[in-house]
Amino acid sequence: MLGDFHRGLDWGEWQAPEEQLRAQWRSPRFGPETSGGVAGRGSLAAASRRSGSSYRRFHECALEGRVAPGSRKEQVLERKGAGESQRVPSRSKEEAMADRETASWVALQQALAGGDMEVVRQALRGLDEADRRSWPSGSGPADPAVGARGAAEPRHGRSASGGRVVVIHGIMGARLDVVEPDGDSDRVWVNVGAFSTAGLPTWNWSTGCAPRPAEAGARRRTPPRVSPADG
């Protein structure tokens, strides 16, 4: 995924300003007509651009290092600034249904978090054709849309005769969320724009997690953790 982004960049201009990186991110190379590894991310992003989903908001805000407009995080910050209770009322069912694509993708992510393929299939059945067009491609051995339709069907009538398979993701292949006391959550991810424009020095080691000198014959058990520097 991050590797796909690398392939789309012109590394001859790796020191380009952030605006140029944003332009590359939005270039046709990341669009659905792109072949190869970047197609999946591009087609998902393109579909989200059309629909105005939170996926687009996330990527644009991540590149710009700001809170997504309209997000629960922004509402919490606004209430905090106004001295109000930080708890944001839950959206009504009608409001949630109005953002159907986001809701269906959230349901799918929740199904993935559960790790039960039967629940994933149920979530897939909740996607309509427009949702499935935004499927990431290039990851499967065949047309992912065909696989999606097959997986979305109930298992009865199909047999899992091949045996049992455990699928393990690669580095940064799982979604990690920081869950706040009020129930809000923030995704742990790399701000690619800041990272690519030499933003690493603005990170600090978290208190208590400073790197320790290596001990001979011993492997460090505590991972390094970083957080944005104040100011």
Next chain:
Amino acid sequence: MRVAGLLPEYLPLMAELDGRWKVQPFAFDWRLDIDDSAARLAETIRAFAKGGPCHIIAHSMAAWSRAA
């Protein structure tokens, strides 16, 4: 911190496999020590395979799974 599952980019692969295989996705916190993840993976495999054979599909950082 919550591990909220594999990224959707893995869905096409899992969906394709799911047609013929019984699939169990395994998500882990990629910041933590691999020994801890390996222990959790071993536990997952034992519960999933129930003593039978079990295939593992992994790439990149998931090479640590051999430690399980």
